[in-house]
Amino acid sequence: MKIEQIYTGCLAQGAYYIVSENEAAIIDPLREVKPYLDRLEKDNVTLKYIFETHFHADFVSGHLDLSKKTNAPIVYGPTAEPDFEAIIAEDNQIFKVGNIKIKALHTPGHTMESTTYLLIDENGVETAIFTGDTLFLGDVGRPDLAQKAGTMTQEDLAGILYESLHSKILPLDDSITVYPAHGAGSACGKNMQKETVDILGNQRKTNYALNQPDKASFIKEVLDGLTAPPKYFGMNVAMNKGGYDSLDDVMTKGLNPVSVEDFESFAEETGALILDTRGPADFHKGFIPNSINIGLKGDFAPWVGSLIVDVKHPLLLVADEGSEEEVITRLSRVGFDNVLGYLKGSFNSWKSSSKETDEVKRISPTEFVEQFNEDSKIIDVRKFSEYSAEHIENAYNKPLDSISDWVTTIDDSEHFFLHCAGGYRSMIAASILNSHGIRNFTEIEGGFNGIKKTEKLPTSDFVCQSKTL
Known part of the structure; x- marks a missing residue:
């Protein structure tokens, strides 16, 4: 038996390639399927099943293209209603792949069709769980995407998630390996650990969500501090469910x-x-x-x-x-x-071709320090959690992800300095500001990280960033 985690850092997403004897299974494949096809050819195995843990919101899965190219059926958990042909598994249904078994455990809460897949090895030992967005390392899936569950509130979904974890996952052995669909950096959770694989026993000790004394506490803690989900999530769900x-x-x-x-x-x-x-x-x-x-x-x-x-x-x-x-x-x-x-x-x-061009005025942190005075206006486009941890005194926090809400409030008659952490996000913001005709600003190369190294500007008292999530 072979289990390979195929991790895509820019999406903080994990897909899984499992082989036993001459058969394979793939869980939560990414949109481009050639890497999977190459693995199947190299290992000289047949893809028997494509397992989907749920209708993903943050990326478009490769399930449809992969199924068309391999003829392998797509498997979803109970209650899923895709607009294409798929196997809708029953709770506890077992699928054989070579000499191993994969058991579908219905674990609703993140979404109502969310399913965890339990791998049982050649010796009948429960070895690993592929948890999708139900259980992350350090966190659980956000239960606030209530639009995917009709009239249910996020509190309802969080309560259902609590029951799923305590009835289906926590009764399993501590030695079982946990393979989640996402890691740190994903918008699908708020407190994920940097590791991408762990054992269940360690998650019992380190995952805040698994250490709540009761359901009410779980619901409160899991929902606390959640930011609004990205607006494209619903469109990705529609594509994963309806086709593309x-x-x-x-x-x-x-x-x-x-x-x-x-x-x-x-x-x-x-x-x-x-x-x-x-x-x-x-x-x-x-x-x-x-x-x-x-x-x-x-x-x-x-x-x-x-x-x-x-x-x-x-x-x-x-x-x-x-x-x-x-x-x-x-x-x-x-x-x-x-x-x-x-x-x-x-x-x-x-x-x-001598076509019209535009540019953004950009200066170094040293130049910024030289130009800065007590009347300088500064816009910090980092996340609120980053800003709360430490920022230049009197700087305004206007996060990039909500720029469509604040761009029209900017007074272009008053010059301002613009920065993020390292210069990536502030240049995005600069381009959007320019497109709205706002040009009276200067972007700072290297962002707050570079500014801080100069040690010449007053910053706020440090606040432990973990407390602001």
């Missing part, structure tokens, strides 16, 4: 090199958003007016989902040459399939 275009077709459509002249016309005719995926250091020096910068080398896909939201919105790309395929792939992971093409020759071709 083949990734092969998405790639064929998106990998369309467009000349400068056609790119400009295309943008005007279609109303497409120009998404510039170059790094902040390149973007600030010059970009196409009204384009939005979300750098590929960062938490690219989640920020696209959080800020653009509408997965059907047409996109035109400006990307570093050679990165176009990766950009389109990572966009597809969160459902943004409507890429119309990319600028041939990247920004250099636009610049060489």
